[in-house]
Amino acid sequence: MSELKQQLRSDMMTAMKARDALTLGTLRMALAAITNEEVAGSTARELTDVQVLAVLTKEVKKRKESAEAFDGAGRTELADKERAESAVLSAYLPAQLSDDEIPDLVASVIAELTASSGEAPTIRQMGVVIKAAQAKAAGRADGSKIAAAVKSALA
Known part of the structure; x- marks a missing residue:
């Protein structure tokens, strides 16, 4: 199992014990996305840390797009939830390069x-x-x- 996936599982257990519903739900969704990616295709495989990062990046992008859609529809409470989930997942991603x-x-x-x-x-x-x-x-x-x-x- 990749180190990042193990870290996500560990943090999920910590969130469960702390009764942090936002982090728990977000990490569960991220782990489900990773598992879906592992079983996609003709044979099941174990993802590397780089592949797990790609899945997390895709999930963060989904959250940001959903937040924009909710803002456009006037649903700020749902947009805020999506942004909070995006922030939780972004903590596991490497620091982004600046525009310069x-x-x-x-x-x-x-x-x-x-x-x-x-x-x-x-x-x-x-x-x-x-x-x-x-x-x-x-x-x-x-x-x-x-x-x-x-x-x-x-x-």
Whole structure:
């Protein structure tokens, strides 16, 4: 079992003993999402910490999108609950890169790709650069921000 999944289980037990309903419910949902991901596909598998982080990142993104939808519908109490759940899950994610650090990361990836291939990537190779940048960011930056930085760097 991955360390992060074990940490989530341990924190869930702590929340259960402390009768912290928000944290308990949020961690239960996160563990259910992880289990669903483990059994998805043709064979069951054990997720690594990186894969668990990807699931948690997806769950945080869902919560943020739900909060925006609830705000748009005038349901502030539900939006606040979604934001609180997002905050609980965000505590398990690595620190996010700032908006100033993302272009630097993209520039270093472009430099590495240029050094390995002998020529600078073009806008046609944007997908390759995005994939390499996302791998280097390792879940510390939103994919859309990385894509935007790559597009502006290659344009």
